[in-house]
Amino acid sequence: MQRRTLLKASLALTSLGLPAIPALAESPIGNGRGQRFSFDWLKRKAQGMAETAYQSPTEQLPETLTSLAPLDYQKIEYDWHDALWSSDPKVALRVHFFHVGMHFNTPVRMHAVDPETDRSHPIPFAPGLFDYADSGVDRSQLEDHNLGFAGWRLAVNPGGPYVNEVASFLGASYFRAIDKDKQYGLSARGLAIDTAIPSGEEFPDFIQFWFVRPKDGSQQVTVYALLDSPSATGAYRFDIDAGNDEGVVMDIDAHVYTRKPIKRLGIAPMTSMYLKGTAQETARDTISPLMHDSDRLSMWRGNGEWITRPLYNPPNIQFNTFLDENPRGFGLVQRDHEFDDYRDPVTWYNRRPSLWLEPQNDWGKGQIALMEMPTVGETVDNIVAFWIPQEPITSGRHLNYAYRLYWWRRPPVAPSLAIVDKTWSGMGDVQEGWIPGDHSPETYARRFAVDFVGPPLDSLPEDADVQVNVSASNGKISYTATHAMGPIDGYRAVFDWMPTSDDTTPVTLRAYLSNGDQALSETWLYQWVPPAQADRHY
16 A cells, blocks of 8 residues: 655645636536536436446556656646635635646546535646646646646645645545644545455545635635545545644545445545554664554544554554444544654654544444554555444445544543553563573563553552453463552553463453552553564563
């Protein structure tokens, strides 16, 4: 899975509140007075497409674009004077479009919608709108092509060439946004199909967008999207709020129409990168102690239970699901924002946003899915999370999922109990006076330490009987302890896991803190893959 990297070039675009440039390319919806547009119309269009055979929107681009190297692609800039709504000083937002090229070979059609008339007008591609600089692109190869665009990005109007970017949609159905630290991190997608299925994953595309002019001075905008793939189509409404002090908030109303049965349908997928963290500091030999866009999957279950699942860079693909009914929320979270923990002045992992999902309608029964793939580098997204409906997905289905996405430093909600701060892992069965090598194969163990912080731990009396409750899906727990940690106003739970055989079956560990019958913390859930017998070090 290719990681959708941030394009650093200042790609700006055309001022087409209503098109201010000639329609050099044939519009899919016509010119002149435009076409009536509504969300109901878009849903009917998506449903009608699902009843017909799929036709791939991918096109053979001119060779001058397909041969572009990434650095050359980034040199292609769009004139910021021509950004959507740039000719309207009352509009606080701007939309800039990306050029097609490299592997971005699916033309995306763009439209501007006048909210007073509910009519849409095409936004045509024209080479004259771009500055190709020294990218090496031969413009003569582009003149007679209806190329469309590769994607778009949303910016708060800075009144100049600086692009104050807050969200980006580029490649397949990928999109992402920023929080108050103003840096991109993880991504979301419109839909996931057959993720972690041996036959291969299908990546739907957003093939058209409609942009509704915002109200005067507002930093909120409504955008509609049409999704297409061999197995499904979709009509999406995005209500994007770029004016929240904590970060971007998106309300999404997704209507999915299936063309054929789908083995694994992923609703509201989000993707991230986890290379190494506190529990896997030696996973890769790098100068940075921690390298991740997210460090955990956080889940607020329908029954009210909070679960934190620290992420893991496994030796092989791991796919886990967590049963639920009407989840209250879930997301991939970057909890650690301390620069000292990363010491990375280039990629600034301490500034990466979290992504929290909050359902807005009845999601029913299903599963929260988590896929973790092995990775040796930070340029590949190896983490995917999404919702799987319980009912089998047959052809001819219409599914509606409404949800809100918070691109914030931390989720907007938190447990009423103590939360997981950090997870640590190392050699187990270590006692006072231990001498290296003083082990037998029967005493191999792996030690885990989980730090919990927050109320009520920060106000417990000194004689509180805080215990850790631990269970393992296989093997056994051979040692447990808890330690008050005043400097962090929390407690550390320590426990050893021992194998009862020499196999490498992944072990799922579950732990929480209690004081008598009173639960003190959310639930910590972790999966670890034991090494083979020959690789177990004592």
